[in-house]
Amino acid sequence: MNIAFFGSSIVSAYWNGAATYYRGIVKALHDMGHHITFYEPNIYERQEYRDIDDPDYCKVVVYQKNQEMLRNILIEASEADVIIKASGVGAYDELLEFEVAHMKKENNLVIFWDVDAPATLDRIENDASDSFGMLIPYYDYILTYGGGQAVIDAYKRNGAQKCIPVYNALDTDTHFPVTPKPRFEGTLAFLGNRLPDREERVEEFFLKPAAALSDYHFLLGGSGWKDKEMPENVDYLGHVYTKDHNALNCTPAAVLNISRNSMAKYGFSPATRVFEAAGAGACIITDYWEGIDYFFEPDKEILVARNGEEVTELLRNLTPQKAQEIGEAAYKKVLSEHTYQHRAALLQSIFNQSKTIASQVQA
Structure with a gap:
């Protein structure tokens, strides 16, 4: 056609x-x-x-x-x-x-x-x-x-x-596991443009945990955040080109998905980056929204948080072995059902x- x-x-x-x-x-x-x-x-x-x-x-x-x-x-x-x-x-x-x-x-x-x-x-x-x-x-x-x-x-x-x-x-031709890059090393990374429909949730799920975990290293990528007040342990990356997404997903201990308000309201709206991160074998932490378990099994293939305190607790308890296991499970699921x-x-x-x-x- x-x-x-x-x-x-x-x-x-x-x-x-x-x-x-x-x-x-x-x-x-x-x-x-x-x-x-x-x-x-x-x-x-x-x-x-x-x-x-x-x-x-x-x-x-x-x-x-x-x-x-x-x-x-x-x-x-x-x-x-x-x-x-x-x-x-x-x-x-x-x-x-x-x-x-x-x-x-x-x-x-x-x-x-x-x-x-x-x-x-x-x-x-x-x-x-x-x-x-x-x-x-x-x-x-x-x-x-x-x-x-x-x-x-x-x-x-x-x-x-x-x-x-x-x-x-997942586009398996463009998003896949790669060798980690030193510039993306850290505890938690979030990639998303600054939008009115998302900013409050970024403050709750990303900046609040960063402030609570001053000894941890956080990475923020996306356009529009340059003048945003943020804790000193947050490294602002600016616009991250698609060619670097795999390394950004592979390198830190975990990556964060934050839904926009409207997406969370209706549920069943996983962002593209959830599948990109899973395709790179990342350990994903996501804010809660209805329908998560339609795509990934919580606690086994993805970690779920309802607020910033829960993100903080998940990071405190996240070992390298657990992060690897969750990332590998998400990778298998996305290849079998979500390409x-x-x-x-x-x-x-x-x-x-x-x-x-x-x-x-x-x-």
Whole structure:
């Protein structure tokens, strides 16, 4: 199938947490024989902070913030068998949502792929006039980055024909165990951009334990934290490029996952970095959210904390042997159940089912 995909960026992870998610999904679809064109806007200096060159698993079309150029691209994309509009493209989102929803034909699929479903649902359910809320019934499928039954029910309540979570996963080509790097040595590392929906939880689950464990070494990576007040035992790394993620996951005793408020509220929303860290064999400590045990077994494959005090206690009791055992167990689980090949197989079943239905209708 020919697939047109409108997203934030597939070549740059700069202020773009969905980059590795897009890469893993698109690469796995390409390996199944699909042809993907990924359309992304030239905004937020992402092209200047690329992590990768144009990949061989899709055609990348970078467009300027120009409506006339976008109109020509939309005409081109309308000929695809599957047309996907992801949330949070960052430029002309409302226009893209409207145009893709109205590209529906008898023999194609139009899909809205929500990479931040909790935030989208909170917005549309608090504003009956929201432009996207009125478009939901026009899409064949709403695919979501996570959210479980709560998100499915909420989307159906707002008129979705079908809503299916396509969870984050591991890209085994890019994330794997590597030799530790001295610059990432420490007790606990957290990697995440500074966002209003996450900052309070970073203070609770990361900075508070750092303050309580002054003899331990903590590492903070991600954009936006430079002017944040933090304990002296926290080493701020700034933006960490994707090529260094494996070493950052492999080197410290443990890595921390902190959900955004909206993700924790709906549950079943593991961040991409959970699977990346597991794929590197890291010992992961995560804040609690409903559905953790759907992905990893607590205490055996992942450690779970409900507040900063529990993170502190987990670190005090974490031995090198225990950290290694948890990391190895998480690594085995993610390879067996949570790779992007597993997610692409789900997408293929969606495409196959839709093709079957279309053939029956035409007959």
